[in-house]
Amino acid sequence: MSSVVETVTELVTPILEKQNFELVEVEFVKEGRDWFLRVFIDKEGGIDILDCALVSEQLDEKLDAMDPDPIPQAYFLEVSSPGAERPLKKESDYEKAVGEYIHVSLYQTIDGEKQFEGILKTIDKDQLILTVKIKTRVKDYTFERKNIAKARLAIQF
Numbered sequence: 838m839s840s841v842v843e844t845v846t847e848l849v850t851p852i853l854e855k856q857n858f859e860l861v862e863v864e865f866v867k868e869g870r871d872w873f874l875r876v877f878i879d880k881e882g883g884i885d886i887l888d889c890a891l892v893s894e895q896l897d898e899k900l901d902a903m904d905p906d907p908i909p910q911a912y913f914l915e916v917s918s919p920g921a922e923r924p925l926k927k928e929s930d931y932e933k934a935v936g937e938y939i940h941v942s943l944y945q946t947i948d949g950e951k952q953f954e955g956i957l958k959t960i961d962k963d964q965l966i967l968t969v970k971i972k973t974r975v976k977d978y979t980f981e982r983k984n985i986a987k988a989r990l991a992i993q994f
Contacts, residue, residue, distance in 0.1 A: 849896050852899075853878060856880070858884070860878060861919045862876075863875070873912060877917060879918060883918065900914075921992055922992065923990045931957070931960045932960065935958070935959065939954065939989065942987040953967055953980075955969035962982070964980060965980050966978070
């Protein structure tokens, strides 16, 4: 699977750079009997359906031209926005999210919890500080980066 992701990343990067788009993530997954190649892209101001169609067409042409085929099984190609709850993967994702409301899932519990939501206060290479509202009080939690399983933007209700 990783070789498919690496190959697609190499193919799609020049397409995205030409359009000033950002590659958020590439995933190649099997769901039921079907395989899905998903490419998540973004840009300043957000991605629209025409942007997705443009990238999909150009990537599809590049994949079809490759011999041997890097993906021998049948698959569905999906190019889309990462959505409002975009995952935080790269360092630049975290940096852009400072001051934003995020969701953090941990490998190990803190205060009996493995999931927290709050405002990302600060970030450095070893840890991040999240300001969490618990009923009527506010508390800052410091999380070691190595203890973070997943992080994403979140919608605050």
